[in-house]
Amino acid sequence: MVNLIKNEWMKIFRRPGTYVMITILILSTLLVGIVSKYQEKGPGAADKNWVQTLKEENDALKKQMEQSRSKVEKQYYKKEIVINNYRIQHNLPPKETKYHVWSFVKDASDLIILTGLFTIIVAAGIVASEFNWGTIKLLLIRPINRTKILLSKYFTVILFALFMLAILFAFSAALGAVLFGMPNQSVPYLNYYNGKVTEQNIVIHLLIYYGLNSIKMMMLVTMAFMISTVFRNSSLAIGLSLFLLFTGDQFTALLALKFSWAKFILFANTDLMQYIEGTPLVDGMTMTFSIIMLIIYFIIFHFLSFFVFNKRDVAS
Template sequence: MINLIKNEWMKIFRRPGTMVMIIILILSLTLVGIVIKSQQKNIDIQQDKNWQQILQEENNALKQQMVKSQNNTEKQYFKKEIAINDYRIKHDMPPKEKYSVWSFVKDSSQLIMLAGVFIIIVSAGIVASEFNWGTIKLLLIRPINRSKILLAKYFTVLLFAILMLAIMFVFSGILGAILFGLPDRAVPYLNYYNGHVTEQNIVVHLLIYYGLSSIDTIMLVTMAFMISAVFRNSSLAIGLSLFLLFTGGQFTALLAMKFDWAKYLLFANTDLMQYFEGTPLVEGMTIPFSITILIIYFALFMFLAFYVFKKRDVAA
């Protein structure tokens, strides 16, 4: 299996396009850093000396809105904001902090979607290209189980995804330290879950944030891999996956406004950060529910990919 993965890894990096993708990602991060640096005067807002009083007044307003609101999702949002504000007041933690390397690392995570585009392109072509070039016959004449061959290709795609995310995290950290510097003191992230506020190390939070933010990309990469294996068409896999990457979340949000069954759709569950930094898309959704739905979709994609690939006749 390891040799198969090494072979697939070498195939990916023999293509000039792979290095071009990495360079574009690095240049994009650099451009974002320069733009934010140029606007830093607008970002670094002076801390108000009476911030405790301001937060208390904000809480009073939020409590009034919570009483008037009939929407349970809105009420959960108000509860979260009130709890975090109370925690800040109690533990003397001002809400406004100087923009630093960690702020930039989190802001630059928006480019995960760009990395997702590149990972989808690799995933969509890793199987289909073998059929297009006719090299699939040479691959399958080896005394190796077809499932191992396909699994090695999928593991290679996942490794490439990890590489792209690691490049983003490390480079944004280095660039952020150069452009914005390190914070004056260690400031934890205030994590709200299930009615409780806890302090979390900022680096740990960012690693979790990157991981959870990339779930929708990984699911679409898996879908692209499945389409590539089933239809042997990389263009279809890329086109459909990119279309869903950019529009799937918006369509799902629109459906969720009117229909409760939207919670069973893939994109209603890919954003697990909604349980920590927002509110569930549909009332009643929980983390275990979303994880279960994701596992079902993942199992379906992988089953179709392996079943069709094992049954396909490539003798012709």
């Protein structure tokens, strides 16, 4: 299995397009850094009366919450009030206004969608290209069963996705440190979940944030891999996966406004951050429910991939 993965990994890096993808990702991060640096504002004066300021802010938020009819808005106001109260009780002034390295790393996470785009392209071609070039026959004449061959290709795709995410995180951290510097003091990230606030190391929070925001990418990569395997068509896999990457959330949100069954759609469950820093798309949804749905979709995608690949006649 390891040798098969190494072989697939070498195939990916023999293609000039792979280095073009990496270069685009780095240049895009650099561009975001330059724009952020240009828009950066100097740190404001420290608010010595921050406790009173937060209390006044809470009073205003309570009034807005009472007047609001939107459940999403009410949840947001409630979250801000709880966090402000936690700051007051534990003597934690609001985070410094100076933009720093970790602020940039979090902003750069928007480029995860770019890593998803590139990984989908790799996933869509890793199987279909073998059929198009006729090299699939050379793979199957080896004394290795088809399941191992297909599994090695999928593991390679996942490794490539993690590799691109690592580049994004590491380069944005290095670039952020150079352009914006480190924070003046170690301030914990206040994590709000289920009505409670906990303190979390900012780096740990960012790793979790990147991980949860990568779930949608991983599921679409798995779907692109499935389409590539079942239909042997990389163009179809790329086109459909990218279309859903950019529009799946919007269509699901529209359906969720009128239909409760929208919670069973894949894209209603890919954003697990909605349970940590937001509001579930459909009433009654829980993180456990979304994880179960993701596992079901994951199993279906792989069942179709391995079933078709093992049954397909490639002799002709």
